[in-house]
Amino acid sequence: MIDVTVVLVNDGYASTAIAPLEVFSSAGVLLNAFAGETPRPQFRVQVASLDGQPVQSAHQLAVSPQTSISEIEKTDLIVVSAIGLDVDGALAAHRPLLDWLCHWNAHGAGVAAACAGVSFLAEAGLLDGRRATTHWALAQEFAQRYPKVDWHPEAFITEDAGVYCGGGVYGVIDLSLYLVEKFCGHDIALDCARSMLVEMPRVNQAGFAVLPLTSRHDDGAIRKAEEWLHAHFHEDVKLEGLAAQLGMSPRNFERRFKAATGMKARNYLQALRVAAARRMLEQGARSVQQVGSAVGYDDAAHFRTLFKRHTGLTPAAYRARFGREAERLPAGRS
Known part of the structure; x- marks a missing residue:
């Protein structure tokens, strides 16, 4: 059984926590149930917040965790939910999360985030010298903010040394299925996708981008x-x-x-x-x-x-x- 921790953040996108929770919980379970077979759950999912208290999403939805990050005793994979556009405010409000992510990554846990939530990984230094992606509209800002990161905004998903990044908010479904396939194999991921009526992970988001062909400069x-x-x-x-x-x-x-x-x-x-x-x-x-x-x-x-x-x-x-x-x-x- 693979232990997953989904981390809730305040003023974030609740779907980027709920979707991974549902994808991981469905792997080996949902299609089996439809077929009348014995469920074979692949993941044990815990939902945590910084202090164990409920968080308020960007759209005023209150979401309650099961525990706090400090009470997590075992995890193989961590998925951090996405924040809103106030990156500086979110980083300041969740500063203890950065050391916690570094601790678990150093102890072998995979760490994942999508969209603006990738800033937590970058701010913690986990993306320095590594491939990463984020939402295409944030790519230029993040490239300036985190120049040590090897940014690939054309990609929906990147994987580098146990650190995983996804594109936009609903790209977290692609990222979650990618991780199911990574940890459990193609067949289980495909069954999970079929049962949830979603496609298998996309790998490229450039087709969704409105490419900014000019940038601010004084030349x-x-x-x-x-x-x-x-x-x-x-x-x-x-x-x-x-x-x-x-x-x-x-x-x-x-x-x-x-x-x-x-x-x-x-x-x-x-x-x-x-x-x-x-x-x-x-x-x-x-x-x-x-x-x-x-x-x-x-x-x-x-x-x-x-x-x-x-x-x-x-x-x-x-x-x-x-x-x-x-x-x-x-x-x-x-």
Whole structure:
């Protein structure tokens, strides 16, 4: 039996505690019950708060724990629920949690969090030099706040040396199922997903992101370059020519562009094109080749490769998931 501790935090998202509790408690149990078989629970779950007292969620829901973190005597896995957007306030209010997480991780317990709750792991130093993810909208802020972390905001889930991170609030379901699979195997995780009518864990969240293609900076020349790229990305862009227009050498242009935007100019151009292609696919464009040509890629195979690299999905799969057709209910449903 695997011991799991789900940690409640004040002013957080209750679903990021309740969903892991229900997923872990259902593993080996729910589908067995449906099939009339003997339940085989895989996890023993305890719910704790900092002091053992009920917490108030971000939406005024009171949630009561079973115990306090100091009373936990055994745990193999810890899942910390997600906080709201006041990261500084949450960290200050839950400062004792950081040492507690470090203690258990040093004693072999896995530690997991999703969305803004990942800040607890980062603040505790558990993510230094490790791969991590968070909600795509928080990625830039967290990268600045925690520069020692190897951030991968395109990923739904990261795992590095027993520390697990998930993307957005409802990405905690993906993270929980990933952990079921990690600790109990694929078959039990699949049975758990089937019984709860959810998909197996997704691995990439870039397709859900509204990519911020500009960042705050004071380099006026690079701002002009960004504006030019926004207007001409669908053309045959020569970055060397753009650098010349701005009176820079290609090498100096690349250096200044990355310093200002955090991206290489060619990657920025690719991101612009993929963002435009996503919008076209979302609006129901039928031909992937035409979409590629419209955003500057006449080579359809090259376009598919780049699109999948940025979004984690092929153009056709992206259209199926996010296009207008995807909004329609299956035949016979109402």
